[in-house]
Amino acid sequence: MADPDLLARADRVAAIAATYAAEVDRDARFPKEAIAALKAERLLGAAAAVEDGGLGLGMGDLVEIGRRLGQACASTAMIYAMHQIQLACLVRHGRTVPFFQAYLRELCKEQLLVASVTSEVGTGGDLRSSRCAVEVEGDVLKLRKEATTISYGEHADALLVTCRREPAAPASDQVLVLLRKGEFTLERTSSWDTLGMRGTCSPGFVMTGHGKAEQVLPSPFADIAARTMVPYSHILWSGTWLGNATDAVNRARTFVRAAARQTPGTVPPGALRVAEVAALLQIMRAQVLEVAEECDRLMTAGDDALSTVGFALKMNNLKITASQQVTQICGLALGICGMAGYKTDSKFSIGRHLRDAHSAALMISNDRIYQTNASLMLVHKDA
Amino acid sequence: MTTPNADDIRAILREHGRLSGDASALSDDSDLYQAGMTSHASVNVMLALEGKFDVEFPDRMLKRSVFESIAAIRSAIEELQRG
Numbered sequence: 001m002a003d004p005d006l007l008a009r010a011d012r013v014a015a016i017a018a019t020y021a022a023e024v025d026r027d028a029r030f031p032k033e034a035i036a037a038l039k040a041e042r043l044l045g046a047a048a049a050v051e052d053g054g055l056g057l058g059m060g061d062l063v064e065i066g067r068r069l070g071q072a073c074a075s076t077a078m079i080y081a082m083h084q085i086q087l088a089c090l091v092r093h094g095r096t097v098p099f100f101q102a103y104l105r106e107l108c109k110e111q112l113l114v115a116s117v118t119s120e121v122g123t124g125g126d127l128r129s130s131r132c133a134v135e136v137e138g139d140v141l142k143l144r145k146e147a148t149t150i151s152y153g154e155h156a157d158a159l160l161v162t163c164r165r166e167p168a169a170p171a172s173d174q175v176l177v178l179l180r181k182g183e184f185t186l187e188r189t190s191s192w193d194t195l196g197m198r199g200t201c202s203p204g205f206v207m208t209g210h211g212k213a214e215q216v217l218p219s220p221f222a223d224i225a226a227r228t229m230v231p232y233s234h235i236l237w238s239g240t241w242l243g244n245a246t247d248a249v250n251r252a253r254t255f256v257r258a259a260a261r262q263t264p265g266t267v268p269p270g271a272l273r274v275a276e277v278a279a280l281l282q283i284m285r286a287q288v289l290e291v292a293e294e295c296d297r298l299m300t301a302g303d304d305a306l307s308t309v310g311f312a313l314k315m316n317n318l319k320i321t322a323s324q325q326v327t328q329i330c331g332l333a334l335g336i337c338g339m340a341g342y343k344t345d346s347k348f349s350i351g352r353h354l355r356d357a358h359s360a361a362l363m364i365s366n367d368r369i370y371q372t373n374a375s376l377m378l379v380h381k382d383a
Numbered sequence: 384m385t386t387p388n389a390d391d392i393r394a395i396l397r398e399h400g401r402l403s404g405d406a407s408a409l410s411d412d413s414d415l416y417q418a419g420m421t422s423h424a425s426v427n428v429m430l431a432l433e434g435k436f437d438v439e440f441p442d443r444m445l446k447r448s449v450f451e452s453i454a455a456i457r458s459a460i461e462e463l464q465r466g
Protein backbone atom coordinates (compact mmCIF):
# COMPACT_ATOMS: atom_id res chain seq x y z
CA MET A 1 0.00 0.00 0.00
CA ALA A 2 1.40 3.33 -1.05
CA ASP A 3 2.49 5.95 1.42
CA PRO A 4 -0.39 8.44 2.05
CA ASP A 5 1.95 11.41 1.60
CA LEU A 6 2.92 10.10 -1.82
CA LEU A 7 -0.71 9.72 -2.84
CA ALA A 8 -1.49 13.22 -1.58
CA ARG A 9 1.30 14.56 -3.80
CA ALA A 10 -0.09 12.65 -6.78
CA ASP A 11 -3.58 13.98 -6.04
CA ARG A 12 -2.35 17.58 -5.91
CA VAL A 13 -0.79 17.15 -9.35
CA ALA A 14 -3.96 15.43 -10.60
CA ALA A 15 -6.08 18.38 -9.42
CA ILE A 16 -3.94 20.76 -11.48
CA ALA A 17 -3.96 18.40 -14.47
CA ALA A 18 -7.78 18.22 -14.30
CA THR A 19 -8.07 22.01 -14.29
CA TYR A 20 -6.25 22.30 -17.61
CA ALA A 21 -7.22 18.97 -19.23
CA ALA A 22 -9.94 20.38 -21.49
CA GLU A 23 -7.77 23.28 -22.66
CA VAL A 24 -4.74 21.00 -23.24
CA ASP A 25 -6.97 18.72 -25.30
CA ARG A 26 -8.65 21.51 -27.27
CA ASP A 27 -5.42 23.29 -28.17
CA ALA A 28 -3.25 20.14 -28.45
CA ARG A 29 -0.77 21.85 -26.18
CA PHE A 30 1.74 20.51 -23.67
CA PRO A 31 0.25 20.25 -20.14
CA LYS A 32 2.90 22.57 -18.75
CA GLU A 33 1.06 23.33 -15.50
CA ALA A 34 0.69 19.63 -14.61
CA ILE A 35 4.30 18.82 -15.51
CA ALA A 36 5.48 21.79 -13.43
CA ALA A 37 3.39 20.39 -10.57
CA LEU A 38 5.01 16.95 -11.00
CA LYS A 39 8.37 18.68 -10.67
CA ALA A 40 7.26 20.73 -7.66
CA GLU A 41 6.07 17.54 -5.93
CA ARG A 42 9.41 15.86 -6.84
CA LEU A 43 7.59 13.10 -8.67
CA LEU A 44 9.77 13.12 -11.79
CA GLY A 45 12.35 11.17 -9.77
CA ALA A 46 9.79 8.54 -8.72
CA ALA A 47 11.54 5.54 -10.32
CA ALA A 48 15.07 6.67 -9.37
CA ALA A 49 16.95 5.27 -6.38
CA VAL A 50 16.59 7.05 -3.05
CA GLU A 51 20.42 7.36 -2.81
CA ASP A 52 20.34 9.33 -6.07
CA GLY A 53 17.64 11.70 -4.84
CA GLY A 54 14.70 9.74 -6.24
CA LEU A 55 11.76 8.07 -4.52
CA GLY A 56 12.84 4.47 -5.27
CA LEU A 57 9.27 3.43 -6.12
CA GLY A 58 8.39 -0.03 -7.39
CA MET A 59 5.89 -0.80 -10.12
CA GLY A 60 2.83 -0.89 -7.84
CA ASP A 61 3.35 2.68 -6.62
CA LEU A 62 4.33 3.99 -10.06
CA VAL A 63 1.11 2.54 -11.47
CA GLU A 64 -1.02 4.07 -8.71
CA ILE A 65 0.37 7.55 -9.40
CA GLY A 66 -0.23 7.07 -13.15
CA ARG A 67 -3.78 5.91 -12.48
CA ARG A 68 -4.55 9.00 -10.41
CA LEU A 69 -3.10 11.28 -13.08
CA GLY A 70 -5.03 9.32 -15.73
CA GLN A 71 -8.28 10.15 -13.97
CA ALA A 72 -7.49 13.82 -14.49
CA CYS A 73 -5.74 14.10 -17.86
CA ALA A 74 -4.68 11.16 -20.03
CA SER A 75 -1.95 13.18 -21.76
CA THR A 76 -0.35 14.23 -18.46
CA ALA A 77 -0.52 10.64 -17.22
CA MET A 78 1.09 9.30 -20.40
CA ILE A 79 3.90 11.87 -20.26
CA TYR A 80 4.52 10.86 -16.62
CA ALA A 81 4.47 7.16 -17.60
CA MET A 82 6.81 7.60 -20.57
CA HIS A 83 9.23 9.59 -18.47
CA GLN A 84 9.30 6.93 -15.71
CA ILE A 85 9.92 4.25 -18.37
CA GLN A 86 13.00 6.14 -19.62
CA LEU A 87 14.11 6.73 -16.06
CA ALA A 88 13.77 3.02 -15.24
CA CYS A 89 15.96 2.15 -18.25
CA LEU A 90 18.66 4.52 -16.97
CA VAL A 91 18.38 3.27 -13.38
CA ARG A 92 18.31 -0.44 -14.13
CA HIS A 93 20.89 -0.48 -16.92
CA GLY A 94 23.11 2.51 -16.29
CA ARG A 95 23.32 3.16 -12.59
CA THR A 96 26.62 1.27 -12.13
CA VAL A 97 28.29 3.53 -14.70
CA PRO A 98 29.63 6.79 -13.19
CA PHE A 99 28.38 8.95 -16.07
CA PHE A 100 24.82 7.67 -15.79
CA GLN A 101 24.76 7.72 -12.00
CA ALA A 102 25.84 11.35 -12.09
CA TYR A 103 23.12 12.08 -14.63
CA LEU A 104 20.47 10.35 -12.51
CA ARG A 105 21.45 12.52 -9.55
CA GLU A 106 21.20 15.63 -11.70
CA LEU A 107 17.84 14.47 -13.07
CA CYS A 108 16.40 14.07 -9.55
CA LYS A 109 17.88 17.30 -8.27
CA GLU A 110 16.70 19.40 -11.22
CA GLN A 111 13.59 17.27 -11.91
CA LEU A 112 14.52 16.81 -15.56
CA LEU A 113 12.06 15.36 -18.08
CA VAL A 114 13.29 12.59 -20.42
CA ALA A 115 11.59 11.69 -23.72
CA SER A 116 11.90 8.54 -25.77
CA VAL A 117 13.04 8.36 -29.38
CA THR A 118 12.32 4.78 -30.46
CA SER A 119 10.17 5.26 -33.56
CA GLU A 120 11.89 5.60 -36.91
CA VAL A 121 10.93 6.08 -40.53
CA GLY A 122 11.22 2.75 -42.37
CA THR A 123 11.18 0.29 -39.45
CA GLY A 124 7.45 -0.34 -39.66
CA GLY A 125 6.96 0.47 -35.99
CA ASP A 126 9.26 -2.32 -34.80
CA LEU A 127 10.84 -1.21 -31.52
CA ARG A 128 13.53 -3.85 -31.90
CA SER A 129 14.99 -2.68 -35.16
CA SER A 130 16.80 0.51 -36.10
CA ARG A 131 18.08 2.02 -39.31
CA CYS A 132 20.16 4.83 -37.85
CA ALA A 133 23.47 4.02 -36.18
CA VAL A 134 25.55 5.84 -33.61
CA GLU A 135 28.98 6.79 -34.94
CA VAL A 136 31.72 6.86 -32.36
CA GLU A 137 35.12 8.36 -33.13
CA GLY A 138 37.53 8.42 -30.24
CA ASP A 139 35.46 9.63 -27.33
CA VAL A 140 32.94 11.55 -29.44
CA LEU A 141 29.64 10.27 -30.80
CA LYS A 142 27.20 11.54 -33.35
CA LEU A 143 23.76 10.35 -34.29
CA ARG A 144 20.99 11.36 -36.68
CA LYS A 145 17.53 9.82 -36.58
CA GLU A 146 14.36 10.37 -38.57
CA ALA A 147 11.72 9.71 -35.93
CA THR A 148 8.08 9.28 -36.94
CA THR A 149 7.01 10.52 -33.52
CA ILE A 150 8.68 11.95 -30.42
CA SER A 151 6.25 12.54 -27.58
CA TYR A 152 6.84 15.89 -25.80
CA GLY A 153 10.23 16.06 -27.57
CA GLU A 154 10.16 19.85 -27.76
CA HIS A 155 9.57 20.03 -23.99
CA ALA A 156 12.06 17.43 -22.84
CA ASP A 157 15.36 18.04 -21.05
CA ALA A 158 16.90 14.89 -22.50
CA LEU A 159 16.24 12.17 -25.07
CA LEU A 160 16.89 8.45 -24.88
CA VAL A 161 17.41 7.27 -28.45
CA THR A 162 17.53 3.76 -29.93
CA CYS A 163 19.98 3.18 -32.76
CA ARG A 164 22.26 0.48 -34.17
CA ARG A 165 25.46 -0.10 -32.21
CA GLU A 166 27.66 0.97 -35.14
CA PRO A 167 27.21 1.63 -38.85
CA ALA A 168 28.05 -2.04 -39.69
CA ALA A 169 25.69 -3.55 -37.08
CA PRO A 170 22.52 -5.47 -38.05
CA ALA A 171 19.14 -3.75 -37.54
CA SER A 172 18.47 -5.67 -34.31
CA ASP A 173 21.84 -4.94 -32.67
CA GLN A 174 20.74 -1.75 -30.93
CA VAL A 175 21.91 0.48 -28.11
CA LEU A 176 20.36 3.40 -26.21
CA VAL A 177 22.02 6.81 -26.29
CA LEU A 178 21.28 9.62 -23.84
CA LEU A 179 21.37 13.12 -25.30
CA ARG A 180 20.92 16.14 -23.06
CA LYS A 181 19.58 19.56 -23.88
CA GLY A 182 22.17 21.36 -25.98
CA GLU A 183 23.40 18.09 -27.45
CA PHE A 184 20.48 17.60 -29.83
CA THR A 185 18.39 19.56 -32.27
CA LEU A 186 14.91 18.68 -33.48
CA GLU A 187 13.54 19.60 -36.86
CA ARG A 188 9.82 19.00 -36.99
CA THR A 189 8.65 16.93 -39.98
CA SER A 190 4.94 16.44 -39.29
CA SER A 191 2.06 17.81 -37.26
CA TRP A 192 0.24 16.51 -34.18
CA ASP A 193 -3.43 17.17 -34.76
CA THR A 194 -4.91 13.91 -33.53
CA LEU A 195 -8.14 12.37 -32.33
CA GLY A 196 -6.86 12.11 -28.76
CA MET A 197 -3.79 12.23 -26.53
CA ARG A 198 -3.37 15.70 -27.95
CA GLY A 199 -1.38 17.04 -25.03
CA THR A 200 1.46 14.56 -25.56
CA CYS A 201 2.57 16.72 -28.53
CA SER A 202 4.09 13.86 -30.52
CA PRO A 203 4.91 14.93 -34.11
CA GLY A 204 7.74 13.50 -36.21
CA PHE A 205 11.21 15.02 -36.11
CA VAL A 206 14.63 14.70 -37.61
CA MET A 207 16.85 14.49 -34.56
CA THR A 208 20.52 15.34 -34.83
CA GLY A 209 22.71 14.77 -31.82
CA HIS A 210 26.27 14.67 -30.64
CA GLY A 211 27.94 13.83 -27.36
CA LYS A 212 30.58 11.74 -25.66
CA ALA A 213 31.06 8.01 -26.23
CA GLU A 214 30.15 7.40 -22.57
CA GLN A 215 26.55 8.46 -23.28
CA VAL A 216 25.80 5.04 -24.78
CA LEU A 217 24.20 2.71 -22.21
CA PRO A 218 26.48 -0.33 -21.86
CA SER A 219 23.80 -3.07 -22.00
CA PRO A 220 22.48 -4.16 -25.41
CA PHE A 221 19.05 -2.59 -26.06
CA ALA A 222 17.71 -6.14 -26.57
CA ASP A 223 18.24 -6.67 -22.83
CA ILE A 224 16.96 -3.25 -21.82
CA ALA A 225 13.81 -3.74 -23.89
CA ALA A 226 13.06 -7.23 -22.55
CA ARG A 227 13.84 -6.52 -18.92
CA THR A 228 12.74 -2.93 -18.50
CA MET A 229 11.30 -0.92 -21.37
CA VAL A 230 8.59 -3.36 -22.43
CA PRO A 231 7.45 -4.39 -18.91
CA TYR A 232 7.42 -0.79 -17.66
CA SER A 233 5.64 0.42 -20.81
CA HIS A 234 2.85 -2.11 -20.87
CA ILE A 235 2.17 -1.92 -17.16
CA LEU A 236 2.44 1.86 -16.71
CA TRP A 237 0.42 2.56 -19.86
CA SER A 238 -2.28 0.19 -18.64
CA GLY A 239 -2.29 2.03 -15.31
CA THR A 240 -2.98 5.37 -17.04
CA TRP A 241 -5.77 3.77 -19.11
CA LEU A 242 -7.24 2.41 -15.92
CA GLY A 243 -7.33 5.99 -14.63
CA ASN A 244 -9.11 7.19 -17.77
CA ALA A 245 -11.67 4.38 -17.49
CA THR A 246 -12.16 5.09 -13.77
CA ASP A 247 -12.99 8.74 -14.41
CA ALA A 248 -15.43 7.81 -17.19
CA VAL A 249 -17.20 5.43 -14.80
CA ASN A 250 -17.22 8.06 -12.06
CA ARG A 251 -18.92 10.50 -14.42
CA ALA A 252 -21.51 7.90 -15.36
CA ARG A 253 -22.17 7.11 -11.68
CA THR A 254 -22.58 10.78 -10.82
CA PHE A 255 -24.97 11.20 -13.75
CA VAL A 256 -27.16 8.30 -12.67
CA ARG A 257 -27.07 9.35 -9.03
CA ALA A 258 -28.37 12.78 -10.02
CA ALA A 259 -31.21 11.10 -11.93
CA ALA A 260 -31.99 8.88 -8.93
CA ARG A 261 -32.36 11.95 -6.73
CA GLN A 262 -35.06 13.26 -9.06
CA THR A 263 -37.12 10.09 -8.65
CA PRO A 264 -36.51 8.59 -5.21
CA GLY A 265 -38.01 5.13 -4.94
CA THR A 266 -37.37 4.09 -8.54
CA VAL A 267 -34.01 2.88 -9.80
CA PRO A 268 -33.19 4.85 -12.97
CA PRO A 269 -32.63 2.69 -16.07
CA GLY A 270 -29.01 3.82 -16.35
CA ALA A 271 -28.25 2.28 -12.95
CA LEU A 272 -28.25 -1.17 -14.51
CA ARG A 273 -25.61 -0.12 -17.00
CA VAL A 274 -23.58 1.44 -14.18
CA ALA A 275 -23.61 -1.91 -12.39
CA GLU A 276 -22.42 -3.54 -15.63
CA VAL A 277 -19.61 -1.09 -16.32
CA ALA A 278 -18.47 -1.18 -12.66
CA ALA A 279 -17.91 -4.93 -13.00
CA LEU A 280 -15.77 -4.40 -16.11
CA LEU A 281 -13.75 -1.73 -14.35
CA GLN A 282 -13.14 -4.11 -11.46
CA ILE A 283 -11.75 -6.75 -13.84
CA MET A 284 -9.54 -4.18 -15.54
CA ARG A 285 -8.19 -2.95 -12.21
CA ALA A 286 -7.52 -6.50 -11.00
CA GLN A 287 -5.53 -7.30 -14.15
CA VAL A 288 -3.37 -4.20 -13.96
CA LEU A 289 -2.63 -4.70 -10.26
CA GLU A 290 -1.88 -8.40 -10.65
CA VAL A 291 0.70 -7.90 -13.37
CA ALA A 292 2.23 -4.91 -11.55
CA GLU A 293 2.61 -6.99 -8.39
CA GLU A 294 4.10 -9.90 -10.30
CA CYS A 295 6.56 -7.53 -11.97
CA ASP A 296 7.63 -6.19 -8.56
CA ARG A 297 8.08 -9.76 -7.34
CA LEU A 298 10.12 -10.79 -10.37
CA MET A 299 12.31 -7.69 -10.15
CA THR A 300 13.14 -8.63 -6.57
CA ALA A 301 13.89 -12.20 -7.68
CA GLY A 302 16.40 -11.03 -10.30
CA ASP A 303 16.31 -9.64 -13.79
CA ASP A 304 16.40 -12.94 -15.62
CA ALA A 305 12.93 -13.75 -14.28
CA LEU A 306 11.56 -10.78 -16.27
CA SER A 307 12.87 -12.17 -19.56
CA THR A 308 10.86 -15.40 -19.53
CA VAL A 309 8.41 -16.18 -22.30
CA GLY A 310 5.69 -16.66 -19.68
CA PHE A 311 6.01 -13.14 -18.31
CA ALA A 312 6.34 -11.64 -21.81
CA LEU A 313 3.01 -13.23 -22.74
CA LYS A 314 1.42 -11.94 -19.57
CA MET A 315 2.55 -8.34 -20.14
CA ASN A 316 1.51 -8.46 -23.77
CA ASN A 317 -1.90 -9.79 -22.79
CA LEU A 318 -2.28 -7.00 -20.25
CA LYS A 319 -1.54 -4.36 -22.88
CA ILE A 320 -3.99 -5.87 -25.34
CA THR A 321 -6.84 -6.40 -22.89
CA ALA A 322 -6.43 -3.12 -21.00
CA SER A 323 -6.42 -1.19 -24.28
CA GLN A 324 -9.65 -2.90 -25.29
CA GLN A 325 -11.27 -2.49 -21.90
CA VAL A 326 -10.60 1.25 -21.71
CA THR A 327 -12.45 1.90 -24.97
CA GLN A 328 -15.24 -0.47 -24.02
CA ILE A 329 -15.68 1.12 -20.60
CA CYS A 330 -15.61 4.69 -21.95
CA GLY A 331 -18.13 3.66 -24.61
CA LEU A 332 -20.49 2.25 -21.98
CA ALA A 333 -20.06 5.37 -19.84
CA LEU A 334 -21.07 7.48 -22.85
CA GLY A 335 -24.20 5.37 -23.28
CA ILE A 336 -25.10 5.95 -19.64
CA CYS A 337 -24.56 9.72 -19.73
CA GLY A 338 -26.40 9.98 -23.04
CA MET A 339 -26.48 13.41 -24.66
CA ALA A 340 -24.89 14.93 -21.56
CA GLY A 341 -21.90 12.66 -22.20
CA TYR A 342 -21.90 13.43 -25.92
CA LYS A 343 -21.67 17.16 -25.35
CA THR A 344 -18.12 18.41 -25.00
CA ASP A 345 -18.98 21.25 -22.62
CA SER A 346 -20.93 19.28 -20.02
CA LYS A 347 -19.53 18.04 -16.73
CA PHE A 348 -20.61 14.55 -17.82
CA SER A 349 -18.72 14.74 -21.14
CA ILE A 350 -17.03 11.47 -22.12
CA GLY A 351 -15.70 12.74 -25.46
CA ARG A 352 -12.11 13.33 -24.40
CA HIS A 353 -12.00 10.05 -22.47
CA LEU A 354 -13.20 8.12 -25.47
CA ARG A 355 -10.89 9.87 -27.94
CA ASP A 356 -7.89 9.37 -25.63
CA ALA A 357 -8.87 5.73 -25.05
CA HIS A 358 -8.66 4.91 -28.75
CA SER A 359 -4.89 5.56 -28.75
CA ALA A 360 -4.35 2.56 -26.47
CA ALA A 361 -4.84 -0.13 -29.10
CA LEU A 362 -2.62 1.79 -31.55
CA MET A 363 0.50 2.66 -29.55
CA ILE A 364 2.33 -0.53 -30.49
CA SER A 365 -0.54 -2.00 -32.45
CA ASN A 366 -2.42 -4.82 -30.79
CA ASP A 367 -2.11 -6.89 -33.96
CA ARG A 368 1.67 -6.68 -33.78
CA ILE A 369 1.52 -7.90 -30.18
CA TYR A 370 -0.87 -10.71 -31.11
CA GLN A 371 1.62 -11.76 -33.79
CA THR A 372 4.41 -11.90 -31.22
CA ASN A 373 2.20 -13.85 -28.82
CA ALA A 374 1.18 -16.29 -31.54
CA SER A 375 4.81 -17.15 -32.05
CA LEU A 376 5.67 -17.25 -28.31
CA MET A 377 2.71 -19.58 -27.69
CA LEU A 378 4.42 -22.17 -29.91
CA VAL A 379 7.14 -22.72 -27.32
CA HIS A 380 5.30 -21.80 -24.11
CA LYS A 381 3.91 -24.87 -22.33
CA ASP A 382 1.80 -23.71 -19.36
CA ALA A 383 -1.78 -22.74 -20.06
CA MET B 384 18.77 -39.45 -28.67
CA THR B 385 20.93 -36.96 -30.55
CA THR B 386 23.73 -35.61 -28.40
CA PRO B 387 23.97 -31.87 -28.88
CA ASN B 388 27.15 -30.76 -30.61
CA ALA B 389 28.06 -27.25 -31.50
CA ASP B 390 27.91 -27.91 -35.25
CA ASP B 391 24.32 -29.14 -35.16
CA ILE B 392 23.34 -26.09 -33.11
CA ARG B 393 25.22 -23.86 -35.57
CA ALA B 394 23.34 -25.44 -38.47
CA ILE B 395 20.01 -24.64 -36.77
CA LEU B 396 21.16 -21.10 -36.08
CA ARG B 397 22.21 -20.71 -39.72
CA GLU B 398 18.78 -21.81 -40.89
CA HIS B 399 16.53 -20.12 -38.32
CA GLY B 400 18.54 -17.56 -36.34
CA ARG B 401 18.47 -14.80 -38.98
CA LEU B 402 21.96 -13.83 -37.93
CA SER B 403 23.62 -10.97 -39.71
CA GLY B 404 26.82 -12.93 -40.38
CA ASP B 405 27.85 -16.52 -41.04
CA ALA B 406 26.94 -18.85 -38.16
CA SER B 407 30.15 -20.84 -38.68
CA ALA B 408 32.12 -17.78 -37.64
CA LEU B 409 30.48 -17.81 -34.20
CA SER B 410 32.46 -19.04 -31.23
CA ASP B 411 30.64 -21.18 -28.69
CA ASP B 412 30.40 -18.18 -26.39
CA SER B 413 29.42 -15.48 -28.90
CA ASP B 414 26.33 -13.51 -27.93
CA LEU B 415 23.66 -14.60 -30.40
CA TYR B 416 21.44 -11.60 -29.76
CA GLN B 417 24.33 -9.29 -30.61
CA ALA B 418 24.88 -11.38 -33.72
CA GLY B 419 21.44 -10.26 -34.87
CA MET B 420 19.11 -12.96 -33.52
CA THR B 421 15.78 -11.33 -32.66
CA SER B 422 13.43 -12.72 -30.03
CA HIS B 423 11.11 -13.69 -32.88
CA ALA B 424 13.89 -15.68 -34.56
CA SER B 425 14.81 -17.24 -31.23
CA VAL B 426 11.37 -18.85 -31.08
CA ASN B 427 12.06 -20.60 -34.38
CA VAL B 428 15.47 -21.65 -33.09
CA MET B 429 13.80 -23.11 -29.98
CA LEU B 430 11.28 -25.05 -32.08
CA ALA B 431 14.01 -26.42 -34.37
CA LEU B 432 16.13 -27.43 -31.36
CA GLU B 433 13.14 -29.19 -29.77
CA GLY B 434 12.58 -31.10 -33.02
CA LYS B 435 16.21 -31.99 -33.66
CA PHE B 436 17.14 -33.09 -30.13
CA ASP B 437 13.75 -34.48 -29.14
CA VAL B 438 13.40 -32.33 -26.04
CA GLU B 439 10.83 -29.85 -24.73
CA PHE B 440 12.13 -26.69 -23.13
CA PRO B 441 10.07 -26.20 -19.97
CA ASP B 442 8.80 -22.67 -19.30
CA ARG B 443 11.48 -22.04 -16.69
CA MET B 444 14.11 -22.35 -19.46
CA LEU B 445 12.34 -20.02 -21.88
CA LYS B 446 14.40 -16.97 -21.07
CA ARG B 447 17.08 -14.98 -22.80
CA SER B 448 20.07 -16.36 -20.91
CA VAL B 449 19.35 -19.96 -22.01
CA PHE B 450 19.53 -19.05 -25.70
CA GLU B 451 22.18 -16.37 -25.66
CA SER B 452 25.07 -18.55 -26.91
CA ILE B 453 25.81 -21.93 -28.47
CA ALA B 454 27.39 -23.07 -25.19
CA ALA B 455 24.30 -22.03 -23.18
CA ILE B 456 21.99 -23.85 -25.61
CA ARG B 457 24.14 -26.99 -25.49
CA SER B 458 24.18 -27.13 -21.71
CA ALA B 459 20.39 -26.61 -21.57
CA ILE B 460 19.81 -29.51 -23.98
CA GLU B 461 22.24 -31.71 -22.05
CA GLU B 462 20.40 -30.92 -18.84
CA LEU B 463 17.07 -31.92 -20.41
CA GLN B 464 18.46 -35.11 -21.94
CA ARG B 465 19.86 -36.20 -18.56
CA GLY B 466 16.26 -35.96 -17.40
